[in-house]
Amino acid sequence: MSEQYLTIEYLSTKDLTRLFSKIAIDPVSGCWNFTATKSIGGYGLFYYGSRQKYVHRIVYAWLVAPLPPFRSGFELDHLCRNRACCNPCHLELVSRKENILRSNWPPAINARKTHCAKGHPYTKENIIQHKDGSKRCRTCKNAYQARPDRQVKRREWRDRNIEKVRAQNLATYHRNAEKNKARMREAYHRKKAHAAD
DSSP: TTTSOOOOOOOOOOHHHHHHEEEOOTTTOOOOOOOOBBTTTTTBEEEEEEEEEEHHHHHHHHHHHHHGGGGGGEEEEETTTTTTTOGGGEEEEEEEHHHHHHOOOOHHHHOOOOOOSSOOOOOSEEEEOOOSSSSEEEHHHHHHHHHHHHHHHHHHHHHHHHHHHHHHHHHHHHHHHHHHHHHHHHHHHEEEEEEHH
């Protein structure tokens, strides 16, 4: 278990003195701010054993519970949103997805949105979901496409690229030929059955 998980059952007096000499406790927020070396991302770094490790991981593994390895899919979330904090009361072990969704990254902010910029609700019927994970308001898209200037531009583009449009239409026809024939057969039989009644 100790090979996979970060476990710290004992810290020497020397390590404790070194560690807590680099921590400033904020009386207002309760954060244990690490004041020494930090990573590019703002997390405190501390030599433990023969390697540099993140301070919040060392403190959590020592005072709370063993930590799974980095690539396990679980991470420590700073509930206080202060990356330099190593207070174990401000840390929670969560999945990577949960940690990202709780953050202030643009993807997390966009995932929390319930309405588009124009105020239309993001409901299942009103969202156009793209392959890259982004979404768009269907009402806004339809309003934009219905504008007269857009219709003129669409016609102009079609006239300039008529050969490309014809090739795309032909490719779509061949790609969906069987599906379209099946749909036409089904409509024919439904109409025939309805006429017999």
